Amino acid sequence: MDEPAREGLALELDGVDYNVFITRQLNPAIPPDDAYVEAPEPEPSDTLYGIFLQTCNTSDEPQGTAEEFMIVDAQGNEFEPDELPLNNRFAYHPRELLPQECIPEAGSVAQLGPTAGSMLLFTLPLENTEYRPLELEINGGGDEGGLTFELDI
Numbered sequence: 001m002d003e004p005a006r007e008g009l010a011l012e013l014d015g016v017d018y019n020v021f022i023t024r025q026l027n028p029a030i031p032p033d034d035a036y037v038e039a040p041e042p043e044p045s046d047t048l049y050g051i052f053l054q055t056c057n058t059s060d061e062p063q064g065t066a067e068e069f070m071i072v073d074a075q076g077n078e079f080e081p082d083e084l085p086l087n088n089r090f091a092y093h094p095r096e097l098l099p100q101e102c103i104p105e106a107g108s109v110a111q112l113g114p115t116a117g118s119m120l121l122f123t124l125p126l127e128n129t130e131y132r133p134l135e136l137e138i139n140g141g142g143d144e145g146g147l148t149f150e151l152d153i
Contacts, residue, residue, distance in 0.1 A: 004135050004150040010056075013147050014140040015063040016097065020053045021117040023136075023151045032114075036090050037121055039082075047126050049153065051136055052117030054104065057097035065103060067094040068139035071122055071151070073131035081120040092118035129153065 005011050010019040026033040026048040029041055042048055049071075057063045071079040084091035090110045092103060104110035104118045111117075120136075128134075134153060139146040 002148070004133070004148040006150060007152050009149075010054075011147050011149075012058070013066065013138060015057065015059040015061065016065055017056045017058050018053060018066070018138055018147055018149075019055075019117075020051060020136060020149045020151070022115055023049060023051045023153050024115075025153070026050045026121070036119055037084070037088070042123055045126055046123050047129065049122045049124055049151075050115075051120040051122065051151065052115035053092065053120065054102055054111075054117045055092075055097070056102040057099055060099050062096050062098055064096050064141060065094045066138045066140060066146075069120055070137045070139075071124065072135050072137055073128050074133060075128075075131045077128055077131065079122055079124055079128075081122050084119070084121055088119075090115075090119045092120050 007020045010017040028034050028037050028039050036050055055065050069081050134151045136149045136151055137146055
């Protein structure tokens, strides 16, 4: 098994490059986090993490982007991302990309913002944030399998 990639490295999967720019804890009760997610504060035993990534089609053909993401902790616990509404301007939503097209779109609020990426939102039990390393697994739709990034939290 390959070692997980570090945040900040672009890796190719099924014709699309994926780059996890930053992972950060979010508090929807305060700015600027209230712009990323409109949600009640999590239960005291939980915390919210945003994973901000960029996906770019560097091929000469249209390519679909990954639909399956999961955080896995060192104990083998798995967590899927929270569903975000389509009108969330920071949310990552899978779709087909034309050649040289990216998510987030060039010039969008997500691309121009301080995180420079589209967000996957995860609700994690606080205790599981201690079971490091936490890894983001991206499952591809083709024969290549997937990618794993070690999250910097």
